[in-house]
Each structure stands twice: as C-alpha cells, then as structure tokens.
Amino acid sequence: MTLTTAPEAAPGTGTAAVDLDGVVKRFGAVTAVDGISLTIRPGEVVALLGPNGAGKTTTVDMLLGLSQPSQGRVAVYGKPPADAVALGLVSAVMQTGGLLKDYTVEETVRLTAVLFGKPRTAVTEALRRAGLTDIGKRLVGKCSGGQQQRLRFAMALLPDPELLILDEPTTGMDVAGRHEFWSAIRDDAARGRTVIFATHYLEEADAYADRVVFVRRGRIVADGTAAEVKALAAGRTVRATLPGATEAALAAIGGVDRAEVRGDTVYLHGNDTDEIARHLLTRTPAKDLEITSRNLEDAFLALTADEETPR
Numbered sequence: 001m002t003l004t005t006a007p008e009a010a011p012g013t014g015t016a017a018v019d020l021d022g023v024v025k026r027f028g029a030v031t032a033v034d035g036i037s038l039t040i041r042p043g044e045v046v047a048l049l050g051p052n053g054a055g056k057t058t059t060v061d062m063l064l065g066l067s068q069p070s071q072g073r074v075a076v077y078g079k080p081p082a083d084a085v086a087l088g089l090v091s092a093v094m095q096t097g098g099l100l101k102d103y104t105v106e107e108t109v110r111l112t113a114v115l116f117g118k119p120r121t122a123v124t125e126a127l128r129r130a131g132l133t134d135i136g137k138r139l140v141g142k143c144s145g146g147q148q149q150r151l152r153f154a155m156a157l158l159p160d161p162e163l164l165i166l167d168e169p170t171t172g173m174d175v176a177g178r179h180e181f182w183s184a185i186r187d188d189a190a191r192g193r194t195v196i197f198a199t200h201y202l203e204e205a206d207a208y209a210d211r212v213v214f215v216r217r218g219r220i221v222a223d224g225t226a227a228e229v230k231a232l233a234a235g236r237t238v239r240a241t242l243p244g245a246t247e248a249a250l251a252a253i254g255g256v257d258r259a260e261v262r263g264d265t266v267y268l269h270g271n272d273t274d275e276i277a278r279h280l281l282t283r284t285p286a287k288d289l290e291i292t293s294r295n296l297e298d299a300f301l302a303l304t305a306d307e308e309t310p311r
C-alpha cells in the first residue's frame, strides 16, 4: 500500500532541497536502505517515520555526508551532501553528545560561533530563535533535556542553514519540553527553512510535519500529508459494547474490513462506519457506540503490520 501524493519539485522553483534517487545502502549482508527515491522541496517540513531498523538513521547519515550510498545518488541543494555541509547549507540536531556541562548556554553558542567564524549578532539571533535568551547565563549541566536540545538547535542555526536535519530530537524529553522544542523549530521553519526529522513520536509527525514519509525495511511505504496517510490507512472505527460477540460474526457485517473483540468491547474497522453503526443498533443489542477516525499511530500500525512493533 503506497501513497505518493507529495508533488515533485515544481518546474521553475529551483533546485530541490533533497534529492534521493534509487538509493541503496548495504552493510555486509544487511540492506538498510533498499531503493529510496525522494524529492523534498525547499521549505517543506518532512517527518521520516518507521519502525526500529527501518533505515531512517542510515538515510539521515547519507544526507549529512557521513556515509555514502552503495548504489544510487544523494544530492542536497544539487550538491554532494558533504559539500553542502561544508558550505553551511545543512546542519543537524542529533540526540546526544557535544555539550560541555561547565559552560553556560551563551558561552556554548559563542564558542561554536567562533569556530564557524560567525559574528556576535549571530549568537544573539540563534539564542533568540531557540527560545534561550532568558537562560543564556545558565550552566549547561543545569539545563533540562529540552533546554539542552534547544541549545543544540541554536548551535545548528549558526551557519543559518537552508536545511535542518533532526534525528529523533526529543527522545527522553517530557511533554512540556517537547512542546517548547517543536514550537521553536516550527517558528523557525515558518521563515522558510527546510526541516527533515526522524521521530518515533507519531503525534509529533502528525502535529509538526507538512509531509510524512513512512519507511519500512529500507523502502518508502507511504508518502503524503499526515491527513492523507491517515486516510490511506482506511476509514474509521466503530467501538461498541457487545457481550458474547465473535470476530467471525462481526467480520460478516456489511462494510466491516476488520473486527476485533476485547472482552465485551468490539472494534469494527471500515470505510462506511454509518452502515456498520446502523447494523449494530438495529440488528444487535450493541450499546455505547463511538465512532473515531484513525490516528497516525493506527495508520503506522496498519502500514507496518507485518513488521516488528514500533517503539
């Protein structure tokens, strides 16, 4: 089941931010990426989603020029990724590492700016965009996980990159920290920066990405907006209380694609949930009906049903 609704870079809009063409990456007998072709236009905010071992980090590493494809071509703003990184077109926020606890937030950004040869104004601006102005004097070691990630974000902003790549940036953060982190990223992206992030928080992809690319076993299995991907995973669910029901009998109801029984509760998945609800109410003693759309997590599970469970 594959959806490819995201348009290719439109003619006349210039070079694609990212262009992967038939990319394969093998590690010995393991094929981590198995023929990915993907075009990302400047200004898109794209989530890479997939179960463990799907090939997300391997793809990110190739985009950053940290490894080379075994086959196929990777271009970032029309250049080999390592060149794009060297030119400051791309920077990354990774999950861990790279921070010294005994420096303050501001000192950390200033030192990084010196390495990049950036002026003082760039430091002030990066701190502001990452929402760190008020805690510039705080020691890094005293910062929360979310604040440390925003510090990595501020450092990544120093070259004023066209493309920002985030590999599972909010792992281990609490809800408030994640929210603050994504607000900062989102505000910044609204100014036109291209953002690609790998995450296993499905609600983050739903809330913050313009486009969701699902990867499974090194291949793209769905590509579209979160709404399109949810629609692709088909229909809605009717939940009802119906003691004694069997899955076989429920599956025979018109419009039901899939039936589950958990105790006295039944879950009927299908496209025409009105028809299913009508049947339940008129032909069975079912009560407490509830009809819900699938969320991205359901879509993810449906699309990767024969895979390992996502984290």
Ligand SMILES: Nc1ncnc2c1ncn2[C@@H]1O[C@H](COP(=O)(O)OP(=O)(O)OP(=O)(O)O)[C@@H](O)[C@H]1O
Residues within 6 Å of the ligand: 027, 030, 031, 032, 033, 050, 051, 052, 053, 054, 055, 056, 057, 058, 059, 200
């Ligand atoms: N250096 C390596 N040597 C051998 N196998 C590797 C190497 N790097 C990745 N792999 C394998 O390639 C596959 C894809 O791994 P990758 O880390 O890209 O997945 P992922 O989607 O990022 O998963 P996760 O969500 O767990 O980070 C896995 O089977 C992994 O074990």
